């Protein structure tokens with residue numbers, strides 16, 4: 293979708309939205325070596341996340357999207373060749389001091405707040421920080437960026453953010469080519485190509501969480517126990533489910549400690565043998581129960597799909613998120629570390 297000259301930052305924070313940051317980053321580097329379009333940068337949220345990628349021998353430039361605190365971590369970021377985000381004059385001063393300490397000009401990207409209201413120097417008075425960084429002998433401004441709050445839902449507001457960003461760039465004499473300018477997330481790549489600038493930062497489209505993109509991940513477990521339930525019998529903590537007729541119930545070895553939200557109790561659905569089955573009773577820490585009355589092939593060992601495809605049926609991350617009233621991003625980030633990730637490249 294993107295013109296070839298637009299660089300791409302793969303957002304791999306939060307363990308690549310639950311997919312596993314190091315294996316995905318490695319695969320992205322392999323694709324790039326093969327000459328395929330891939331990551332020019334990786335984006336993480338903290339020094340620790342960047343350190344994990346460096347430990348996995350990732351060589352690609354890494355931008356820390358989060359605002360660093362305590363500021364001493366600028367030295368650790370420099371040691372690991374991670375590019376920090378500066379979001380205030382105080383941050384710029386501390387970065388410069390860290391650079392002077394080790395006699396280096398430490399590269400940083402400046403974050404401008406054009407209306408997200410999270411972190412960043414206000415678009416109205418970025419001059420002070422840009423001026424400070426351009427004169428500093430301990431820091432070097434190599435990139436500048438902003439972040440959209442509603443590129444999926446409010447094009448008027450996104451256009452206002454773009455306008456504010458353009459004005460801030462112009463007022464500070466910052467031009468394409470001199471410095472890496474970036475703004476767009478997945479929604480903006482899809483809806484606002486005028487905001488591509490020199491690089492885009494994408495997570496959602498990369499993981500196939502947006503319509504028209506192929507999901508990368510399936511989340512599966514297995515049936516570990518099957519029993520018949522008599523009319524009137526209850527299931528799980530608090531007896532929130534009672535059988536109105538005899539049922540065949542399966543226990544699945546996945547619970548809220550794995551990332552099957554407790555909020556899916558008596559609401560969620562999963563796939564067994566390509567058929568939809570309801571989650572019944574309260575989801576427990578390590579197990580949940582489903583109604584397999586209509587699925588005669590269900591047995592101990594059968595695969596249970598919480599997110600993914602089976603036969604003609606599919607449960608997307610967005611649908612699964614809807615069962616517990618959240619969004620696909622949160623649902624994937626919630627798949628915990630104890631769930632083994634298996635990669636099929």
Ligand SMILES: Cc1ncc(COP(=O)(O)O)c(C=O)c1O
Pocket residue numbers: 303357439476477478479493494495496497
């Ligand atoms: C600063 C920043 N840029 C880009 C992204 C990527 O957003 P998306 O996954 O919607 O593409 C994020 C994700 O939260 C972000 O925080």
